[in-house]
Amino acid sequence: MKFKSTLLAAALASLAVSAQAEEKVINLYSARHYQTDEALYTDFTKQTGIRINRIEGKEDELLERIRNEGANSPADILLTVDAARLAKAHELGLFAPVSSQVLESRIPAHLRSDDWFSFSTRGRVIIYNKIGVKADDVRTYDDLAKPALKGKLCSRSGSHPYNLSLGASVIAHQGEAKAEEWARGMVANFARAPKGGDTDQIKSVAVGECQVALANTYYVARMMRSTKPEDQKLMEKVGVVWPNQATTGTHINVSGAGVLKHAPHKEAAVKFLEYLASDDAQRYFADGNNEWPVVSSVKVSNPALEALGKFKADTLPVKKLEMFQVKAQMIFDRAGYK
Structure with missing residues (x-):
């Protein structure tokens, strides 16, 4: 009996370790092809210890890939540009609803939906x-x-x-x-x-x-x-x-992302979305790729954006x-x- 208990404890410990290991990686399908985004991914891993496996491709190719992979898809997050493309992913039923106080408090209501969020804007x-x-x-x-x-x-x-x-x-x-x-x-x-x-x-x-x-x-x-x-x-x-x-x-158009319905690492995926709404990430979007942050309190230092001036x-x-x-x-x- 003692031997069985020991085996059970060992198995449970192994499962716990496996669960923890799962949370240390996310699989990101990205249609953003900007070199400056490398800083985002590096900083996220540095802050959280979660490694990013990235698959890049064109929007339609990634959407078709996710559809074909179905319930076996390894993809955790789709990150792309343009509201029309994010809307298409929503229409295809690829996203999962996300509940996050961080995202809801930092991203204005008109720049998010039930299952995807904007992280930068462009006029x-x-x-x-x-x-x-x-x-x-x-x-x-x-x-x-x-x-x-x-x-x-x-x-x-x-x-x-x-x-x-x-x-x-x-x-x-x-x-x-x-x-x-x-x-x-x-x-x-x-x-x-x-x-x-x-x-x-x-x-x-x-x-x-x-x-x-x-x-x-x-x-x-x-x-x-x-x-x-x-x-x-x-x-x-x-x-x-x-x-x-x-x-x-x-x-205004946007860059945005959502957690995918069959994501194997949902908790880590939500952490990544929350990171994209952080001050550090918002500055990367603005200073690195000339986009405006969605979080209005973030201060940016981009001479071109400053020269374009304030607007409604x-x-x-x-x-x-x-x-x-x-x-x-x-x-x-x-x-x-x-």
Whole structure:
């Protein structure tokens, strides 16, 4: 009997050790491809002792991988950019609800949902050529659809999540009919067929291929901080407008993450999300990758963000972007926004 008790105690001790060992690692599936994020992961491990196994890939590839792995997926967390992509993961039922006083107290309610959280923000601003366009001509997103800009607008693909999220916000604020009118107006104003990324749009405006474009602020800030003489010359030729300052505020997009439904290390995964809301991590997002922290009390030191200045941000709940992204794609398709 004593022998059996000893075996039982040993087995329980072994299980306890195994459980502790499980909490010392998380498997992170990440669609963020920024070198500055390395500092985040290193600091998290230093503070907690939890090691991060990272799998990087494109958003759709990671979502498909998680779906295919099903209940056997080793993934604990999906970390990605853009509310539309996070919304897609939610729609696929990949996330698990998370209850955390830390996350709820530090992240504003409009920047989180029941199962995913925003950790940094970026604004979708209007870039204009200082010679060809006046700032007062492009004070709102609606201005991009006005006939005065015919042949002057550059854009990346209408099916890109950045534009889908903006389209979703227009639907949320103005309704589907107005959103379609806006989309058709922009298509009529294209200087060329949509192509390239946000940095390409900035450069196209600077060289005069077009006069106006949309870009996320961290692309603008990256160009502003560039030490390349050619980038500095390009940025001298463009101006930046924070749209909709007199009304709803500038559309905000996010980077965010959620714990996955079949996560094998849920407790450690929640700790990682809580770490991303910490002062240290929030500063990494801002100073390292030119994004704004979601925790308003965090002080940042980024000359480009300071130069862009203060602005009124749209406080539309990210859940609204979830609701309307599919409709935004349908509207863009009908408008010919390829």
